[in-house]
Amino acid sequence: MSKRQNKSSSNGGASAVPPGIAHIPLLNILSDTDRRRMLGELSEARYAKDDYIFREGDPTEYFHIVKEGVVKCVKSSPEGKECTLKMLMPGDLFCCDAAAFDGGCHPGTAQSMGDVSVLRMRKTAYFELLRRSPDAALEVIKYLGARLNEAQEKAKLLALDRTDQRLAALLLDLAERSGVPDPQGVRLAVRLTRQDMADMIGTTTETAIRIMSRFKKDRLVTGTANRLIIRDLARLKSFASA
Amino acid sequence: MSKRQNKSSSNGGASAVPPGIAHIPLLNILSDTDRRRMLGELSEARYAKDDYIFREGDPTEYFHIVKEGVVKCVKSSPEGKECTLKMLMPGDLFCCDAAAFDGGCHPGTAQSMGDVSVLRMRKTAYFELLRRSPDAALEVIKYLGARLNEAQEKAKLLALDRTDQRLAALLLDLAERSGVPDPQGVRLAVRLTRQDMADMIGTTTETAIRIMSRFKKDRLVTGTANRLIIRDLARLKSFASA
DNA sequence: TCAAAAACATGACGAATGTCATGTTTTTAT
DNA sequence: ATAAAAACATGACATTCGTCATGTTTTTGA
Numbered sequence: 310m311s312k313r314q315n316k317s318s319s320n321g322g323a324s325a326v327p328p329g330i331a332h333i334p335l336l337n338i339l340s341d342t343d344r345r346r347m348l349g350e351l352s353e354a355r356y357a358k359d360d361y362i363f364r365e366g367d368p369t370e371y372f373h374i375v376k377e378g379v380v381k382c383v384k385s386s387p388e389g390k391e392c393t394l395k396m397l398m399p400g401d402l403f404c405c406d407a408a409a410f411d412g413g414c415h416p417g418t419a420q421s422m423g424d425v426s427v428l429r430m431r432k433t434a435y436f437e438l439l440r441r442s443p444d445a446a447l448e449v450i451k452y453l454g455a456r457l458n459e460a461q462e463k464a465k466l467l468a469l470d471r472t473d474q475r476l477a478a479l480l481l482d483l484a485e486r487s488g489v490p491d492p493q494g495v496r497l498a499v500r501l502t503r504q505d506m507a508d509m510i511g512t513t514t515e516t517a518i519r520i521m522s523r524f525k526k527d528r529l530v531t532g533t534a535n536r537l538i539i540r541d542l543a544r545l546k547s548f549a550s551a
Numbered sequence: 552m553s554k555r556q557n558k559s560s561s562n563g564g565a566s567a568v569p570p571g572i573a574h575i576p577l578l579n580i581l582s583d584t585d586r587r588r589m590l591g592e593l594s595e596a597r598y599a600k601d602d603y604i605f606r607e608g609d610p611t612e613y614f615h616i617v618k619e620g621v622v623k624c625v626k627s628s629p630e631g632k633e634c635t636l637k638m639l640m641p642g643d644l645f646c647c648d649a650a651a652f653d654g655g656c657h658p659g660t661a662q663s664m665g666d667v668s669v670l671r672m673r674k675t676a677y678f679e680l681l682r683r684s685p686d687a688a689l690e691v692i693k694y695l696g697a698r699l700n701e702a703q704e705k706a707k708l709l710a711l712d713r714t715d716q717r718l719a720a721l722l723l724d725l726a727e728r729s730g731v732p733d734p735q736g737v738r739l740a741v742r743l744t745r746q747d748m749a750d751m752i753g754t755t756t757e758t759a760i761r762i763m764s765r766f767k768k769d770r771l772v773t774g775t776a777n778r779l780i781i782r783d784l785a786r787l788k789s790f791a792s793a
Numbered sequence: 794t795c796a797a798a799a800a801c802a803t804g805a806c807g808a809a810t811g812t813c814a815t816g817t818t819t820t821t822a823t
Numbered sequence: 824a825t826a827a828a829a830a831c832a833t834g835a836c837a838t839t840c841g842t843c844a845t846g847t848t849t850t851t852g853a
Contacts, residue, residue, distance in 0.1 A: 382703075384703070384704075384707045386707075386711045386712070387792065390711050392706070392707050392710040392711050394703045394706060394707070395703075405692065405696065406692065406693070406695070406696020406697070406699060406700065409696075410689075410693060416700050416703070416704070417703065436689075439685065439688065439689060439692065440685040440689065441685075443681065443682040443683075443685070443688065446681065446685065446688035446689065446692065447652075447678075447681060447682065447688065449692055450647065450648065450681065450688065450691055450692060450695065451648070451652060453648070453692065453695035453696060453699060454647065454648020454651075454695060455648070456699055457648060457695060457698055457699045457702060458648065458658050460699055460702035460703050460706060461624075461626070461636045461637075461658070461659065461702050462626075462658070463706050464634070464636060464702060464705050464706045464709060464753075465626045465628075465634050465636070467706060467709035467710055467753060468634040468709055468752075468753030469628045469632050469634050469753065470628070471809075472809080472810070502829085502830060502831090503830070503831065503832095504830080510710075511706075511709060511710030511711065512810075512811085513810080513811060513812080514830090514831090515810090515811075515812080515813095515832090515833090516809095516810060516811075518830090518831060518832060518833085519810095519832085519833080521831090522831090522832070522833085533818090533819070533820090533830070533831070534819090534820085534829095534830070534831090535819085535820075550629065713839080714839080714840070744799085744800060744801090745800075745801065745802095746800080754840075754841085755840080755841055755842080756800090756801090757802090757803090757840090757841075757842080757843095758839095758840060758841070760800090760801060760802060760803085761802085761803080761840095763801090763802095764801085764802070764803085775800070775801070775848090775849070775850095776799095776800070776801090776849090776850090777849085777850075
């Protein structure tokens with residue numbers, strides 16, 4: 310009963326997009342030839358909860374695509390404090406950048422938040438793909454541009470907004486990107502502790518807990534890490550930008 | 552007496568890089584043919600101090616390269632507070648990203664910090680260039696990757712470091728990127744008020760002034776906007792990461 | 794060169810947030 | 824099912840930082 314025919318397959322079966330990767334834009338915009346070539350270079354790697362995919366300072370070897378699960382990008386300070394820069398979801402690319410070219414090192418750590426599967430490609434093959442396929446290169450430029458805007462928006466929030474507004478903005482963002490319908494509102498598909506939230510908005514666990522307590526009392530949210538529900542998107546939104 | 556021969560010009564005079572753009576990597580990595588074509592599409596625009604090159608929300612029309620002067624990228628909050636995301640220096644690219652493709656809007660404002668000259672190119676021509684020249688596309692990917700790392704490093708500083716450490720880090724960064732030797736240390740070539748600093752590190756003018764007063768008392772810096780000197784790079788560096 | 798404007802400076806005070814301590818609830822693993 | 828561990832919760836207090844007020848110094852422009 311599953312949809313086996315890809316809408317863009319204009320020739321033989323050899324060009325079918327394998328199952329499980331239909332949601333990855335970069336693969337779908339390629340020509341059949343380039344996609345076949347890329348699939349030949351991609352290998353799959355699996356990780357369990359809290360595994361490191363790579364750590365800050367490691368040499369860059371691969372270009373990566375998240376296939377399943379959630380990967381967090383983290384930087385840490387000498388004193389051991391951590392800051393989560395981004396939650397990568399299925400379809401997200403990482404290490405598209407310069408570090409992947411000129412023998413650099415990873416500027417941050419990538420860690421799985423649960424069971425994760427990533428597709429990866431040696432950087433020389435990635436480099437060749439980009440040279441051969443303008444479509445791929447443009448897709449990567451688009452993606453990097455979007456990521457840059459995100460990062461700058463995040464810097465703006467950190468620079469100008471109060472902690473409670475940043476937390477509200479975070480919950481809204483996650484509700485949009487990983488929310489599933491729930492009788493009480495929108496449930497987050499990612500498991501997210503108060504400490505995870507704190508790391509993402511640049512505050513302490515205690516402050517995140519206090520703010521969540523207030524949001525709970527105001528009936529904006531409910532539940533804890535395993536089952537976190539946003540009860541009032543609209544009111545949370547107006548709170549975030551006030 | 553000026554060096555007229557470009558080291559990479561392997562054929563006739565038509566391929567010479569025009570004066571004033573020798574410092575722009577994107578132009579120098581291109582083949583003679585592509586460079587000639589790109590130069591044909593680039594036009595120059597000049598701006599006086601505090602002019603807007605574009606404003607947040609404006610439709611994107613051009614891809615830009617800073618030729619001379621300094622351009623600041625700013626976002627502002629509904630309440631009128633401002634946050635400076637980045638100082639663009641000669642050779643820097645801007646609007647390389649998705650917004651430049653699909654008819655989007657500028658996520659922030661670009662404003663000149665003094666007399667500025669930028670080279671620009673309609674986005675359709677830019678798009679064609681990237682499709683035709685893998686070298687150009689790779690250069691843009693590299694550049695965007697570097698900018699993304701910068702933005703994430705900035706987010707990390709805002710999330711984890713104290714205000715005085717962020718200011719120290721800012722001064723170090725500017726000393727490296729726009730510093731000129733001075734009998735007393737390193738002088739910054741950009742005019743930078745305490746308010747400019749505040750906007751760049753996510754604090755208020757008063758706090759920036761207080762911290763600068765302390766740095767001055769500790770003989771780390773001296774001078775004001777028009778003539779700002781870093782007297783002790785090394786000590787400032789150890790302060791930034793302590 | 795001189796007045797006006799911008800930038801710099803500092804104090805007093807309050808609000809927001811971090812730190813430490815202690816206890817409860819939820820989750821995990823056996 | 825139950826013990827251990829992790830997550831959540833809350834109070835008390837210290838620190839950082841923002842706000843407002845006021846005055847001085849530097850820069851700008853006629």
